[in-house]
Amino acid sequence: MRNKMTLGIKNYKDQLYICAKCGYCRVDCPIRKIKGFETSSPRAIFLLVKHYLDKKEGLPSELVEIIYQCTTCGLCREVCPTELDIPEIIRSLRMDIVKEQGKPIKGFIKATDNVLSKGNPLGRDRDERCDWVPDDIIIDKNSPNLFYVGCMYSYWEMHSAELTVRILNKINYSFKIMEEEPCCGMLECWDGEIEVAEEIARKNFEKFKAAGISTIITSCPGCYSTLKEAYPKLIGKEFKIIVLHISELLAQLIEEKKINFERENNITLTYHDPCHLGRYHGIYEAPRKIINALPGVKFIEMENIKEESNCCGGPLRTAFLDYAQEIGKNRALEIVNSGAKYVTTICPQCSISLRQAAALNELDFKVIDLIVLVAYALNLEEAEDYL
Ligand code: SF4
Ligand code: SF4
CATH class of the missing domain: 3.40.50 (Rossmann fold)
Known part of the structure; x- marks a missing residue:
């Protein structure tokens, strides 16, 4: 017998009525920040969806677009006092849109x-x-x-x-x-x-x-x-x-002393937490443990890290590249403010977004995947081309 799909929330429509309309989720929402309109915030999305549900009307195409502009970064979930799983509600809304329209945007x-x-x-x-x-x-x-x-x-x-x-x-x-x-x-x-x-x-x-x-x-x-x-x-x-x-x-392996780094790299760098590694799975310390073990590297943190880390905009590159780039620019400016000339991360999407943000906005930092830094410290000569 086939198992039932369990992604999404079955009673998400009821959950919309739990929202206390406090607005905490809107403050740092990356898409709300760059668009500047309240309608892009989760609070407004929920209010608007409820409005159409109450009227028993389908969602207008403008609202459907907005629902697809959420990066699913999960920052809002961290601050919601009623503990709504906002990205999962967004996913549920998208599932219903596909059910009704037969396709996504x-x-x-x-x-x-x-x-x-x-x-x-x-x-x-x-x-x-x-x-x-x-x-x-x-x-x-x-x-x-x-x-x-x-x-x-x-x-x-x-x-x-x-x-x-x-x-x-x-x-x-x-x-x-x-x-x-x-x-x-x-x-x-x-x-x-x-x-x-x-x-x-x-x-x-x-x-x-x-x-x-x-x-x-x-x-x-x-x-x-x-x-x-x-x-x-x-x-x-x-x-x-x-x-x-x-x-x-x-x-x-570093903790078990099974990895021996052999080569120094005298750089000052900061770390960008990928949303789907950090907030989604709580993997904050493993990359930092690796960075702190790299010989010669001086590690400084950005202002917003771990649970409070800001999104690079990457997930929007598929359908809303302009918004993705603006969100990427905001994160890139945080890198500049940290004073580090290098930023590392361990996500291809984040690397691409941040590298592009630096290039488009002429910002003075370089993006290096943590894998490259590990390879360099392990004395793998192929890493030298990518530093
Ligand atoms: S997941 Fe991120 S982009 Fe989506 S509504 Fe929440 S804060 Fe905004
Ligand atoms: S933080 Fe939670 S309760 Fe407050 S407005 Fe946003 S979704 Fe509603």
């Missing part, structure tokens, strides 16, 4: 077409997915550990994917990769296409089982969150694969 339709036809939302060729794999790497085809690369690392931040496998070799961690690695389906999990997400999850689970996978390691917080949190809900108890973010693995 325009920007997501192409992305899902690409996922289904090419295995990635970017529309890139399947044959190019493993172009980053170096010839001199040891891959153990019998390993139960899968390095799940993800679409963004496979096609955009390829140097980090390469350095990850070099690190895994250097620390003697056995792993394999899938030559035909499929997209995890994160977009479909969040854009309301939950039936498509379930289909993707089930197909992927069959592939993982056939490959004898018991542990998945990934560097991408989006893939991590999807595999770790969404898959057990979409597939059910049958999904027993251990899912680790690479920062958890590396931090643990």
Whole structure:
């Protein structure tokens, strides 16, 4: 018997009436901040949705657009005194929109077409997915550990994917990769296409089982969150694969003194918490443990960190690039204010957003994936090109 999909909140409409209209959620909401209109805040979205529910009318297209402009950063959830799971309510609203309209808003339709036809939302060729794999790497085809690369690392931040496998070799961690690695389906999990997400999850689970996978390691917080949190809900108890973010693995090995860093890097840097790693899974300390173990590195924190960290705008790049870039600029200015000339993070989407924000706004800092810094400290010469 198939398990029931449990993403989204069944009684979310009732929950809208719990909202105390206090407005805490609107203060730091990144999309409300850059648009400047109250209507973009969760409080206003809930009020407007209630209005149309009470009138038994469908949602107007302007409101549907606004519902899709939430980055799902989760900052509002941290401050809501009535403990509403605001991003999950947003997801539920999107699921109902897809149920009624048969599709999400325009920007997501192409992305899902690409996922289904090419295995990635970017529309890139399947044959190019493993172009980053170096010839001199040891891959153990019998390993139960899968390095799940993800679409963004496979096609955009390829140097980090390469350095990850070099690190895994250097620390003697056995792993394999899938030559035909499929997209995890994160977009479909969040854009309301939950039936498509379930289909993707089930197909992927069959592939993982056939490959004898018991542990998945990934560097991408989006893939991590999807595999770790969404898959057990979409597939059910049958999904027993251990899912680790690479920062958890590396931090643990550092603690056990199984990683010896050999090379100093005399830079001052700050760290940006990816929303779907930090707020969604509480992984705040593992990346900081790694940074603090890097020889020579002087680490300074930004003003807003951990639970209070601000979003890079990345999730909006699919359908609202202008807004994504404005949100990215706000976070980039916080990096400048920290005084650090380098920022590290461990998310391909965050790296791209912050790098672009620095370039578009002529801001003086460089973005380096934490994987590059680890590879450099481990004396891997290939890392030198990316510092
Ligand atoms: S999840 Fe982030 S973008 Fe969405 S409503 Fe909450 S604070 Fe705003
Ligand atoms: S913080 Fe929570 S209770 Fe207050 S307005 Fe926002 S959703 Fe409503």
